[in-house]
Amino acid sequence: MEIEDFESLMLKTLLTGLILFMAFIVYDLSKKSRAGKFGTFVLFGALCLGVLGFVIKGFLMSSIG
Template sequence: MNLEQFETWAMYICGGGLIIFMFFIVWDLAKKSKAGRFGTFILFGVLGFAIMVFVIKEVFVHVLS
């Protein structure tokens, strides 16, 4: 395994772990702040939008390369 392959795998593994951790943080924030259904939906919607932008960026990088 060369350095480029290691960096690619590390980005996906660490990025996936970070996304899972962010879901836990948002869930805990919604629970502690008593955001309700709509507030929790908005919080997770924004997090989902950020993840979607990351995935779209990766698709564009692979398409344009």
């Protein structure tokens, strides 16, 4: 396995783990603050928008370069 392949695999794996950990943090935050259904939806919506922006940036950068 070449170093570039390993870096690509680890980036995808660790980034997925980070996103799942952030989802757990948001869930825990909404539980502890008793945010309710709408508050939890807003918190997860903000997290999803951030992840979506990162994914779109990745697609744009790979199509340009």
